[in-house]
Amino acid sequence: MEKSARRGPKPNMQMRERIIEAGLKEIHANGFAATGIQKIVDDIKVPKGSFYNYFDSKEAFGAEVSDRYSEQALARLVGFLADSDKPPLRRLKAYFDDRAASFALRGHTQGCVLGNFSAETVDHSELIRQHVAAHFSRWSEVIAACLAEAQRGGTLTSELSAGTLADFILNTWEGALLRMRAERSGAPLETFKQMVFDVLLHSKSH
Amino acid sequence: MEKSARRGPKPNMQMRERIIEAGLKEIHANGFAATGIQKIVDDIKVPKGSFYNYFDSKEAFGAEVSDRYSEQALARLVGFLADSDKPPLRRLKAYFDDRAASFALRGHTQGCVLGNFSAETVDHSELIRQHVAAHFSRWSEVIAACLAEAQRGGTLTSELSAGTLADFILNTWEGALLRMRAERSGAPLETFKQMVFDVLLHSKSH
DNA sequence: TAATTAAAGACGACCGGTCATATATTTATT
DNA sequence: AATAAATATATGACCGGTCGTCTTTAATTA
Structure with a gap:
């Protein structure tokens, strides 16, 4: 049984990397609870909604x-x-x-x-x-x-x-x-x- | 020089103690950033506004x-x-x-x-x-x-x-x-x- | 009465997270 | 090959809830 190939746009791994790097910087500087998703995505000029295309939750992130x-x-x-x-x-x-x-x-x-x-x-x-x-x-x-x-x-x-x-x-x-x-x-x-x-x-x- | 006597209602020191004890418990359990003033005062059935009669800010608290x-x-x-x-x-x-x-x-x-x-x-x-x-x-x-x-x-x-x-x-x-x-x-x-x-x-x- | 304090709730800003809609890419059907 | 269907991302408005603070009101004493 072959699993069906994925459809839709290629996942933008570069964006995923950028979100993680920005999040690491913010969380390192300000702590996890004090860091908002909004702040992370603002740092790299990404709309907030995009975050949840790449991560299930703040916890998983x-x-x-x-x-x-x-x-x-x-x-x-x-x-x-x-x-x-x-x-x-x-x-x-x-x-x-x-x-x-x-x-x-x-x-x-x-x-x-x-x-x-x-x-x-x-x-x-x-x-x-x-x-x-x-x-x-x-x-x-x-x-x-x-x-x-x-x-x-x-x-x-x-x-x-x-x-x-x-x-x-x-x-x-x-x-x-x-x-x-x-x-x-x-x-x-x-x-x-x-x-x-x-x-x-x-x-x-x- | 004598400093003027205080006016107004007696400060309720018992309430101040209760807020600190409740805050200590919450902050110990959940961290400082993740602990809201609301949660602290709810624990001891005190209105939120009262908190700032006793403490200048969350930081001072x-x-x-x-x-x-x-x-x-x-x-x-x-x-x-x-x-x-x-x-x-x-x-x-x-x-x-x-x-x-x-x-x-x-x-x-x-x-x-x-x-x-x-x-x-x-x-x-x-x-x-x-x-x-x-x-x-x-x-x-x-x-x-x-x-x-x-x-x-x-x-x-x-x-x-x-x-x-x-x-x-x-x-x-x-x-x-x-x-x-x-x-x-x-x-x-x-x-x-x-x-x-x-x-x-x-x-x-x- | 005037001054000063505590009591209390309203307030605007922002939170994490969701959703509807638009767009892009691939597969399936012809 | 052409095209429709399917599935993925892109995006920002929006939700209920909470944040810390401020303003207004009530109480107490000089």
Whole structure:
């Protein structure tokens, strides 16, 4: 049985992309509840009605926005961790240094979209909760792989599982971002790096 | 110079209290942006217009709600840390055990009001940001005093400053709460306790 | 009585979401 | 090949509801 080919105009994927990108920008800056569909479509000069040709609801759209954010962040993380010139813990530290510098440029605002969804939305949308949880898990896995490499290389003690360490580091980073925004200061990020890299992951060969 | 006595009806302080308590409950459950004034006053059968007799704006009200939450949380924290039967780190652990049990009863939802404000509101309200930052600092000071006592007692190494440790622990707790909500699981809180008490604050006398 | 406050509801703006209509593209029928 | 039918997107008006605020009225005291 062959499913019938679609009819009608080609779906304008470029428009779908533009809506997601505009939504990501607005939601990152203003939060999910405070961001209206109208504002998103106004940003890119698209009529409001078009939005619902591409997304079933604001909730479904939010889930896709979280997907997009996670993809971008994960790509950057993987980019840093793939730099095989450095030892694994150096690569991980370079990533957080890069993020800290980026947040400094933004005046220590906005934080992480997944963290924002976690605080604002996950209690009220099972769909978004599942997406956010899956993205966090994926990030953690990537960090855990880096830590496991350090353990195999002997620069990190193997007493603790790489997975547990990675989860803790990720959660701790999210908490540091919250405090960064409350204080409007990079100090919490510096404390994070000091505690994680100089104490928690303290190299035996140092 | 004597300031003139007030005129008009007696301010109904009981009503003010009731509005703050109702607002705290709603904002904790649904977030600041998603909580309407109407919902708050409906909860306690008060006409909407009355709200603005007691508060200049939703923003000013939010700042007071954060104050109330911080007072309550701080009172509980101080209560646990004042229990002089136990050594200081045990008292601190007992507090987090209590909070973890409380969040389990709520199905691992809602989290911390200050964390929620940090994610949702501090970028857009300098007033609320200053209140939240001050409350975090106060909490951190109380934890730092407990850690300093442990350092004086020799159960905690003094290599790191109690203040830096306290900030890190507080931020890390907030991050664990975010992850708890995303996963709807107490596991991040357990990881937090393991990492903080068994690794970071690892007692020399153990 | 004059001043000052709280009580209360009206208000305009905007929200997310829906719908009717118009237009564009593909398939089915001839 | 021509054309009708079917199905998709494009678009903005519109819905009930809620937003934060303001204005008016009633109450209380100097």
